Structures are given as C-alpha cells and as structure tokens.
Amino acid sequence: MIRWRRVLFIALVAGGIVATAILTPVAYFAYRAAARAVVHPIPATDVEQRDILRVLLETQEYSGVPPPPGYGGGEPAPKKKFLVFIDRTLAICSEAETVPAGDDRCPPWSRSLYPAEIDPNIPERLVRELMAGNREARVAAVPDLPALVVADQAEIRAVLDSGSWDAFYARYPDSTGLLLTTRAVLSADRSRALIYAEYYCDGLCGTGTLHYLRRAGGSWTIERNFRCWIS
Structure with missing residues (x-):
C-alpha cells in the first residue's frame, strides 16, 4: 500500500513538473501578447x-x-x-x-x-x-x-x-x-x-x-x- 502511495506521489510530482514546463512558455507568450496589446502613444x-x-x-x-507630352525637347517644364x-x-x-x-x-x-x-x-x-x-x-x-x-x-x-x-x-x-x-x-x-x-x-x-x-x-x-x- 505504501509503495502504491509512493508511486502515486511520484506520478503527481512528475505531472506537475511536465505541466509547469508546458504552461510556463504558454503563460509567457500570453503575457507578451497582452503587453503588446497595451500601447501608450507618445x-x-x-x-x-x-x-x-x-x-x-x-x-x-x-x-x-x-509635365504633359511635348516637354523635354528643350522647352522647360512649367514651374x-x-x-x-x-x-x-x-x-x-x-x-x-x-x-x-x-x-x-x-x-x-x-x-x-x-x-x-x-x-x-x-x-x-x-x-x-x-x-x-x-x-x-x-x-x-x-x-x-x-x-x-x-x-x-x-x-x-x-x-x-x-x-x-x-x-x-x-x-x-x-x-x-x-x-x-x-x-x-x-x-x-x-x-x-x-x-x-x-x-x-x-x-x-x-x-x-x-x-x-x-x-x-x-x-x-x-x-x-x-x-x-x-x-
């Protein structure tokens, strides 16, 4: 019984580590996207x-x-x-x-x-x-x-x-x-x-x-x- 509890505990810890590894970049990019959305023009x-x-x-x-056609042959374009x-x-x-x-x-x-x-x-x-x-x-x-x-x-x-x-x-x-x-x-x-x-x-x-x-x-x-x- 103790062994199964230990296995369950280890599985929960490992799952938490994996979830943190996945969600941390997601949360970071969500934060960056939200930061970009808030603008303060100067x-x-x-x-x-x-x-x-x-x-x-x-x-x-x-x-x-x-200038219209006809200019460029020596006659200056209108100023x-x-x-x-x-x-x-x-x-x-x-x-x-x-x-x-x-x-x-x-x-x-x-x-x-x-x-x-x-x-x-x-x-x-x-x-x-x-x-x-x-x-x-x-x-x-x-x-x-x-x-x-x-x-x-x-x-x-x-x-x-x-x-x-x-x-x-x-x-x-x-x-x-x-x-x-x-x-x-x-x-x-x-x-x-x-x-x-x-x-x-x-x-x-x-x-x-x-x-x-x-x-x-x-x-x-x-x-x-x-x-x-x-x-």
Whole structure:
C-alpha cells in the first residue's frame, strides 16, 4: 500500500513538473501578447512635429503631375511653386484589422494600417502607437515655410469629393499637389519617431508612406520609408 502511495506521489510530482514546463512558455507568450496589446502613444510636441515635417519636405519627392507630352525637347517644364498642406491631421482607423475602412466605427476620411504587412524593421509597437495616437483628426502643427500653403480641410474635401482635380488646380494653379499627415509618435526615449503621410497630385497620382526617423544631435533624419500604397 505504501509503495502504491509512493508511486502515486511520484506520478503527481512528475505531472506537475511536465505541466509547469508546458504552461510556463504558454503563460509567457500570453503575457507578451497582452503587453503588446497595451500601447501608450507618445505624441510629438508641436515643435517636434514641425521639425519632422521639415525633414519630409526637404527630402521627399512632392513634384506634382509629370509635365504633359511635348516637354523635354528643350522647352522647360512649367514651374510649380508650392505644396498644399491640410490644416488637420489624418485619422487612422485603429480597428482596421477587423473593421473595413468606411465602416461607421472608422472616422471619416480615415486610413487603415495593417502592422503585420509593414516592414519588420519598423517596430510594430510604434506602428500600433501611431494608430492609437491618431484615432481622430486634430489641428495640424505646420512648419512656416514659403513653399507650403495651409488649406482648410473642409474646403479641400468639398473640392475633391466633387471628383474634380481641375477644380483643385484652378484654385491652386501653382501647386504641386496635396499633403496630409498624421501626428508623429515617438519612442519612449524620444530618439525615434514614426509618421504617416499621404501625397496626392491627381486622381491617379499619389502615395501613402510611413516614415521612420532617428534623432541624433538635436536633428531628425529618415532611417526608413515604407510605401503602403501608390497610384
């Protein structure tokens, strides 16, 4: 009888060890998944946002619609002078992974980002913080640059909802197009930043890009661009 009790005891101890060995990694990964799900976005200050936008405007190609046929044979292409910048930030549909864009749970004119499809060199946590920090459109912090004209969001929507880029260029004849961005979010040590920007110059001329930046010596540089879409 004592022997059977000893065997039963040993079996229970061994079973406990095996269960612990199996469940500990499961619990660990469940903890890690839960930790990833809780995000605390750190939005850029107005000063940081303006500095980041200056970098985008100095380094990215926002040159407008290509010149019409007939240019390039010695005749210079028409000069464009400025870029139109929307006075409100872009909203991101934070439920885009489960809810299609345009659903009532997504803000009007919101965009969708899918972290699983984004360059793995851009931290997924920062992508999710960008989504969480831009659930709603807010007043944009705009750098004071001569090549930038700030436009009212409602006015631009009215023009573009009519489907007429001719109307847009009639109002802004020397424009290279239209730029909209989210508010940037920063890493915990504020040395990295992520911002999403959309640029349009016609119905079939546009891009949506994530810009991952690094700060060193008080200035920002773009470390990686990820093109989410192009038309």
